[in-house]
Amino acid sequence: MINRSNYSDYFMLYADGELDALQMQIVEAFVAENNDLSAEFDLYLETKITPDEHISMPDKSMLLKPEIWDTENLTEEQSALLSFADSEGSKPHTTNLNIEAEWSLLQKTLLPAEVVAMPHKEKLYRKESQRKPIFILYAKRIAVAAAFLLAGMFLVEKMTTNETISTPESIASVTETPEKPKETPVTTNVPATNTNADKDPEITPVNNVPGKTVPVLAQNTATDHQQKPAELSTGTTNAGKKTEYQDNIVNPDHNDAITNVASMRQSNESVIQVKNQAPTQNILQLKTNAVDTKEIELKVNPANTYTANVVTEVKDEAAVAEDEAEYIYIVGSKVKKQKFRGIARTINRGIDKIVNPTKRQANVNE
Amino acid sequence: MTANEYNICVKEYADNVYRFIYKNMRHVEDAEDVVQTAFQKMWVNKDEVEFEKAKSYLFTIAYRQMIDNLRKIKRIHHKEEMPEMILGSTQQSNPFLKKALNEALNTLTDTQRHLVMLKDYEGYSYAEIADIMELSESQVKVYLHRARAILRNYLVSKENVV
Numbered sequence A: 001m002i003n004r005s006n007y008s009d010y011f012m013l014y015a016d017g018e019l020d021a022l023q024m025q026i027v028e029a030f031v032a033e034n035n036d037l038s039a040e041f042d043l044y045l046e047t048k049i050t051p052d053e054h055i056s057m058p059d060k061s062m063l064l065k066p067e068i069w070d071t072e073n074l075t076e077e078q079s080a081l082l083s084f085a086d087s088e089g090s091k092p093h094t095t096n097l098n099i100e101a102e103w104s105l106l107q108k109t110l111l112p113a114e115v116v117a118m119p120h121k122e123k124l125y126r127k128e129s130q131r132k133p134i135f136i137l138y139a140k141r142i143a144v145a146a147a148f149l150l151a152g153m154f155l156v157e158k159m160t161t162n163e164t165i166s167t168p169e170s171i172a173s174v175t176e177t178p179e180k181p182k183e184t185p186v187t188t189n190v191p192a193t194n195t196n197a198d199k200d201p202e203i204t205p206v207n208n209v210p211g212k213t214v215p216v217l218a219q220n221t222a223t224d225h226q227q228k229p230a231e232l233s234t235g236t237t238n239a240g241k242k243t244e245y246q247d248n249i250v251n252p253d254h255n256d257a258i259t260n261v262a263s264m265r266q267s268n269e270s271v272i273q274v275k276n277q278a279p280t281q282n283i284l285q286l287k288t289n290a291v292d293t294k295e296i297e298l299k300v301n302p303a304n305t306y307t308a309n310v311v312t313e314v315k316d317e318a319a320v321a322e323d324e325a326e327y328i329y330i331v332g333s334k335v336k337k338q339k340f341r342g343i344a345r346t347i348n349r350g351i352d353k354i355v356n357p358t359k360r361q362a363n364v365n366e
Numbered sequence B: 001m002t003a004n005e006y007n008i009c010v011k012e013y014a015d016n017v018y019r020f021i022y023k024n025m026r027h028v029e030d031a032e033d034v035v036q037t038a039f040q041k042m043w044v045n046k047d048e049v050e051f052e053k054a055k056s057y058l059f060t061i062a063y064r065q066m067i068d069n070l071r072k073i074k075r076i077h078h079k080e081e082m083p084e085m086i087l088g089s090t091q092q093s094n095p096f097l098k099k100a101l102n103e104a105l106n107t108l109t110d111t112q113r114h115l116v117m118l119k120d121y122e123g124y125s126y127a128e129i130a131d132i133m134e135l136s137e138s139q140v141k142v143y144l145h146r147a148r149a150i151l152r153n154y155l156v157s158k159e160n161v162v
Helices: A007-015 A021-033 A035-046 A076-085 A099-109 A129-166 A168-176 A317-325 A337-355 A357-365 B003-025 B028-044 B051-076 B095-106 B110-120 B126-133 B137-156
Strands: A203-205 A216-220 A230-234 A270-278 A281-288 A294-300 A306-312 A327-330 A333-336
Touching: A007 A021, A007 A035, A021 A035, A076 A099, A076 B137, A099 B095, A099 B137, A129 A327, A129 A337, A327 A337, A333 A337, B003 B028, B003 B051, B003 B110, B028 B051, B051 B110, B051 B126, B095 B137, B110 B126, B110 B137, B126 B137
Parallel strands: A203 A306
Antiparallel strands: A216 A230, A270 A281, A281 A294, A294 A306, A327 A333
16 A cells, blocks of 8 residues: 555556556545645656657668569559559559559569560662662663664675675675685586587576566686686676676586585675586576575586576665665564564563653553 | 661661560571561552551561461460570579569460560550550550569569569
């Protein structure tokens, strides 16, 4: 029981809150009966320290451990934080989540940057489609240039051929160089029935077409058992052309029928053919594939008389020129100019279609 | 789109598309074929494709092509395990975290992994991903959140404390 000798112990227990309610009432009643001790009782009560409510531990949320989320039922706060991690929303303000810890955790789920180079990437690059026609343009120019060049070559060649046939100088060159391989004299076996060897053979035109046939002068200086050349020449045509050929014919002793075909090129197109079809008849043919086709037949009769048949299809010079104007020679082939123009036009259209499709479309629209 | 712009796309996006496809298919030649096909289609349709939308177009074409290829592969090789790590030489300095994240990615479904890659690698928005993967925007959001939460849970699980 509390009295004036032990009241200090009870006062301290009261201040520490160690007394129950009945004991506290007994202490309070004792202080009321002894007013001289009330001041001392108040001093004990003032020694009691009360906690400061405003003081809290900073970042104590960092001490919290993350919980496993229910992925099938995410809360709004969790979804908001995930959206923020996906850069699709603002940072949520919530007290139920440890934002900083969760944010730090979600940052770790983001896939880190990684460089992966695609192999053979250079295969994917493409060139500008507009650059392709440049080659085509060049090809077009080259094709045109080649066509002009071929045409020019043809004309020069044609002119040269005409000059070779018509000029006396060219004739002389032909007759003066019979030993050339291309101008090798044709030799054939002629039966030894030429009893009139001392005579100059008569060569008369058999088929003399008016206006087309050219008289032929041929000389055979061969005698029996002698090998002398027989000269064959064609005269002037009605177009004023003059062509002269020379051939050497040798009469052998035997009578065997021998067919000997040889050629002597007067020009690129002229061919002289000599045929001995029978012992009694020799036919010398001169054929030319030039513009004016000629055929000469030289017949040697048993009586040792020579006849020459010359057929010419020499056209009028103007007509020939006109015909030639309609053709063009490409790589040795004779092509009609009109056909060539049609081909060139088709090629041009194709190139234009590739080079400038928009322009073509615009033309079509117009 | 001009040829020059197309070539810029090759230079800028080919690696990105290839990375996305390769990470999902995990096969070099197949990924290369898919990317080449995507660029080929873009070249064929270059007049209709705007340069500004070329990247999205490429990813869309490549993604669809990849899905087709994956379906074919799955028909042939059922449940074939792909032991190869998804994450290659990354800038992740923590090798343990990289390993854990790689394992976490393997727990995702194909669609979830595609979503995460398109978001994290390419930074596409929900709307753009929805266009590429032919999903609604809300589906993308829900699926992606779920995928991210799975990755998160994997990392915080007691076996993978980071």
